Amino acid sequence: ALFLTTAPVSNPETLYSIFSKSGATQEPRATSFQNYEDLQQAFRFGIAAHVAILVALTDNAGEAEQVAAALVSNNYFRVLGVRALIGRVFTEGEGRAEGQSPVVVISHSLWQRRFGGQAVLGRTIAINTRSFAIIGVAPHGFRGVEVGKAVDVWIPSSMHGDALTGVQTFYFRQRSAAMFDLIARLPTSATVAEMESSLEAQAHILAERFPADNKGLTFDAIPLRQAQLGPARRAVWLRAGGLLAVVVALVLLIACANVANLALARILTRRQEVSLRLALGAPPAQVRRHLTIESAVLAIIGGVTGLGVAWGSIRLVTLVRPSSLFPAFTAAIDGRVLAFTAAVACVVTVLVGVGPALYMTSGIALTDLHRDRFTAARVTRGYVARLLLALQSALAMIALIFAALFVRSLRNVQLIDPGFRANNLALVTFDLGALRYDNERGPAFVRRVNERMKAVPGVVSSAVASHVVLDGSGLESRIRVAGHVSAEALGVHAQAVGLDYFQTMGLAILDGRAFRQGDDTSSRFGWAVVNATMAERIWPGRSAIGERFEITGIAEPYVVVGVVSNSQYETLGEKTQPFFYIYYDQSPGLKKLTLYVRTSVDPASVLPAVVREIRGIDRNLPLTDVRTMSDVLRKATWAARAASALLGSFGVLALALALVGTYGVTAFFVNRQRRDIGIRMALGASSRSAIAPIIQSTFVPALVGTVCGAVVAAVGARFVAGLLVGVSPDDPLSICAAATILLACAGAASLLPARAALRQDPVATLRGE
Secondary structure, three states, X not given: OOOOOOOOOOOHHHEEEEEXXXXXXXXXXXXXXXXXXHHHHHOOOEEEEEEEEXXXXXXXXXXXXXXXXXXXXXXHHHHHOOOOOEEOOOOOOOOOOOOOOOEEEEOHHHHHHHHOOOOOOOOEEEEOOEXXXXXXXXXXXXXXXXXXXXXXXXXXXXXXXXXXXXXXXXXXXXXXXXXXXXXXXXXXXXXXXXXHHHHHHHHHHHHHHOHHHHOOOEXXXXXXXXXXXXXXXXXXXXXXXXXXXXHHHHHHHHHHHHHHHHHHHHHHOOHHHHHHHHHOOOOHHHHHHHHHHHHHXXXXXXXXXXXXXXXXXXXXXHHHOOOOOOOOOOOOOOHHHHHHHHHHHHHHHHHHHXXXXXXXXXXXXXXHHOOOOOOOOHHHHOHHHHHXXXXXXXXXXXXXXXXXXXXXXXXHHXXXXXXXXXXXXXXXXXXXXXHOOOOOHHHHHHHHHHHHHOOOOOEEEEEEEOOOOOOOOOEEEEEEEOOOOOOOOXXXXXXXXXXXXXXXXXXXXXXXXXXXXXXXXXXXOEEEEEEHHHHHHHOOOOOOOOOEEEEOOOOOOEEEXXXXXXOOOOOOOOOOOOEEEEEHHHOOOOOEEEEEXXXXXXXXXXXXXXXXXXXXXXXXXOEEEEEEHHHHHHHHOHHHHHHHHHHHHHHHHHHHHHHHHHHHHHHHHHHHOHHHHHHHHHOOOOHHHHHHHHHHHHHHHHHHHHHHHHHHHHHHHHHHHHHOOXXXXXXXXXXXXXXXXXXXXXXXXXXXXXXXXXXXXXXXXHHHO
């Protein structure tokens, strides 16, 4: 559903997302607003810009709340072909003169939830304490173009000074700042090649005009359907979704093989019935139709039951999904799902029902019907049954290996050392920009909060930071190292932190010092603490203390005063990356902050007191994401836990189906050979020699299938290697464990019905014959 869902826009197939690329990595990224303005003026296709932000919304009737908004160009709705349900969207004049268009368009969802669906046109609301007038309501269902990112308020780009806060205001006018996503509409009279050629020409012009910010700049056009998740995130979800689809298909094929074997065995036991029907004059087509309908009834019952299980499973997954993961996205059983399920049921009916029915009414089978009933027909020699048995064993082996790989990956994720002390940490996030805290009030507020934390029982230390570790990417800065001015700027992630941050997080100072009181008094330099990886890569073989570097867009250079130990920053299991910290009191433009509180007791028990103390300073400040570091870790490991749970469930299901198939085929062979077993035992054959051929006829195909499945899984797992943590796709332990479990269970499933045949009385069996 993530890939099939499309924003309700006009002709989505003609919309393209435009991404910027530069540097050695050539990774798709957003575009600066200055580059967008120049591109829009020279580009002959319609192109719009938008960026997701969070704002504080207040009106006269209710309390303030933080809502998702988007700062957009004035042609945003026109390019998308979206018209207002009520009122109007932005006109061409709005969005040109800065600060002259304090108007917004709100979503249908916000209109119903906040305003009760009442008349809102012309109504004034406050966004980040600034007044805006509502001019329109977006149509029902439209909440932006990104899957899972719901937008409730659209603000014209001319009002960026009022909508943006803190460092966002600074980056808005930086040509090097990758901030806005671009969408272009391809006219019916133009081709994709023409658009790409125009983008290439404009990128070349921008790179020549502004070499410091646009060195190596190129633009890449991707269809909107493929860009809704973002290029990098889409690739990960494609691999994950493809893996789940493959495993589901494996389970389906195993079930088909099982039912085909059972249907084949059942029809063979009805040879006399079919013979009698045909002898009495029934047309072969009528017999085929009768047998096919029986299979269709089973398929329909199975399909309806499966839909019920699917409905419950979707609800369960939705309940355990983190609230921040695609909050606006819901998967539902709609017409497409029902049509797909019906199609699968029809295909299964053909696979497992029509084939045996055609055989039983064919010329070969009709000849067999006139033979002695003790003479085995060709199909009863078991070639088809053994082939299906080998197939389902191979498929089960693949599913089990994938399950074992991801279970081991989950274990590795849980054993990862994040590099900081994750226990006894409470977190509270707030945005000072929502209440227009300036660069003096902000640090003063933080100091008061830290002072109050000292009086809270159970609190050991506290500090603020501009990013929550392991909760997505933080600030990415472009830096130039002193002495390498001509070199290309390096992209390095960073965050601003307050006093006692390293102590609160349990990060060791390896060289130099941490930040201290008075570091904010310098106006010539900024102070920075770098991690060990950055120190080793940029200043190898010497101490990094005293070295300087520049951040693009900031005049004052930064001086390294300390080196701190490495840790995980964005996700668990990430590769070690260069990282640096700057002092918050020297960067008060960063308004969205998170307070880290180290406790000596359960951090959840301290959170109410922490919240109470913060609200005691400013009761109007919205607090978001009040949680513990354990909650952050659970979210960080959710994907690994979900993958191991889903694949583990499918692996167990595949194993169970394979065992049912093995047991069923063995029982069928035993039933067909009861007379032979009775004769052998009556003539003095041992139990082992009597059942060995039967066990061999079912266990050997299972063994062959296991080997083939292991080879296929080892090759196929390479395509999802990027989803595994600390486990190679051809991990021998996972393969051996899956093979051992499958063969042990297959041996038991083969032995049980064979041993049951040994308990029969040979005399009674022969007398019955």
